[in-house]
Structures are given as C-alpha cells and as structure tokens.
C-alpha cells in the first residue's frame with residue numbers, strides 16, 4: 001500500500017488487538033495479506049486480531065473484526081470490549097454506547113472502575129452435547145470441554161485444540177475450543193484455556209469463549225454472574241437462563257486497556 005498507518009494497540013485479559021480509526025473508510029477490507037502482516041508478531045505489530053472502528057448510520061460506530069490469519073471474523077467479545085474503550089479514547093462515546101458488529105447490535109458501558117460491560121447477543125437454540133463436549137455459538141462457534149480436576153495446567157492446548165478444530169466435524173467452518181476446569185470451592189473461578197480459530201493457537205483469553213463456558217457451566221451448577229479465570233486474567237459473565245434452554249441478558253465484563261499507539265509503514 002506504500003502508506004503510513006496510525007494504529008492503537010489494546011488488550012483485554014491478554015487477548016490483544018490492533019485497532020484502527022477507519023471512520024474515513026480508507027482501509028481495504030479485502031487485503032488479508034496486510035491484516036496478516038500487521039498481526040504478525042515478528043514482522044508486524046503483533047496481535048490476535050485487527051479491528052476497524054467505522055461510522056455506521058444508526059449506531060455510535062461499527063466494529064469490523066479480522067482474525068490474525070487476515071480474514072474477516074465473527075464476533076469478538078474481548079475485541080468488542082477493547083473497541084468500546086477505543087471509542088471512548090476517540091471521544092466517540094462517553095459511558096454508554098450502542099454499536100454494530102458482525103453478529104448485530106451491541107450495547108456496552110464503562111463503569112467507574114474502568115471495566116467494560118458488553119451485552120452479547122441472546123444465545124438461542126439448544127446446546128449440542130456429545131462425548132466431545134458442548135457446542136454453542138456466542139457470536140463465534142465454541143466447543144467447551146470440561147477437564148478432570150488438576151489437569152488443565154499441563155494440558156497441551158495447541159495439540160488438543162488444533163486436532164478438534166481440524167477434525168472432520170469442524171474442518172470446513174472451524175471452531176474455537178475451550179478447555180475448562182471446575183472451581184475447587186464455591187468462591188473460586190472456573191478456569192479456562194482456549195485454542196482460537198483464526199489465530200490457530202492458544203490465546204491468553206477469549207471473550208466469546210468464556211461466555212460459552214459460563215453458559216455451558218450453568219448446566220453444571222454455575223450461577224450468574226460466573227467468574228472465569230484465563231491465563232490473561234479474570235472475566236465475568238452474567239446471564240438469565242430461560243426455560244427453553246436459551247439465554248438472555250448475557251453480559252461479558254472485564255478490563256480493556258490501551259497498551260500503546262504509533263505509526264507503521266506498510
């Protein structure tokens with residue numbers, strides 16, 4: 001492209017993103033090589049994904065999300081929270097906002113402690129439960145696997161997750177794979193490690209992933225709000241469970257921090 005891009009680096013519990021203020025709609029969303037380059041941790045800025053903040057009629061902004069593989073992605077929960085923090089940094093919003101993402105409209109607010117609370121889409125339909133685990137879509141597809149006690153820390157998430165993600169069942173559309181350990185005491189969090197589609201690696205956390213875990217764990221006694229611990233930090237998921245097995249009022253809450261800004265020649 002032979003141009004200089006101004007970028008902003010954000011992270012939400014270690015899930016990190018390059019954010020671009022693209023309200024002028026200059027970025028070529030078909031240039032997957034550029035997105036992949038910017039997300040490359042050796043040759044570029046380095047991130048799990050890239051997000052464009054754009055104007056859109058009827059909303060404070062639109063969030064356009066790309067995975068690190070360069071391709072347009074589905075909903076990104078941690079990325080959504082980081083985009084809300086970015087929108088406040090730009091002055092596009094103050095405490096509350098309503099924006100558009102790949103899976104539709106979202107509301108969010110930033111509390112006095114700086115935590116970002118993002119309302120996720122209602123999760124409708126039945127969770128698919130079999131010997132492999134619990135499959136559900138929280139804006140992105142997720143397989144949730146509950147592990148035996150004290151096994152999560154030693155699990156090879158990349159090997160195990162990649163095998164499931166590339167299995168015949170998931171090869172075409174892919175899935176994220178979340179490995180979960182139940183709390184050791186009622187006041188302890190659910191522990192989660194995630195292999196992420198489109199990053200094709202373990203990430204420090206995954207927002208739509210911990211949301212899927214909380215909803216799947218509600219069948220195992222988890223009560224809203226559920227606290228979840230990822231390698232990148234703690235997140236909270238609140239929800240209302242409906243009699244038909246669907247969930248509404250689903251909120252993903254946690255920190256979303258600006259790390260640095262700069263310019264990159266591309």
Ligand SMILES: N[C@@H](CCC[C@H](N)C(=O)O)C(=O)O
Pocket residue numbers: 015067073074075076077078079140141175176196197198199203205206207208209
């Ligand atoms: N890390 C994100 C998930 C982003 C989408 C995922 N990589 C996919 O392609 O399904 C999150 O926080 O939800």
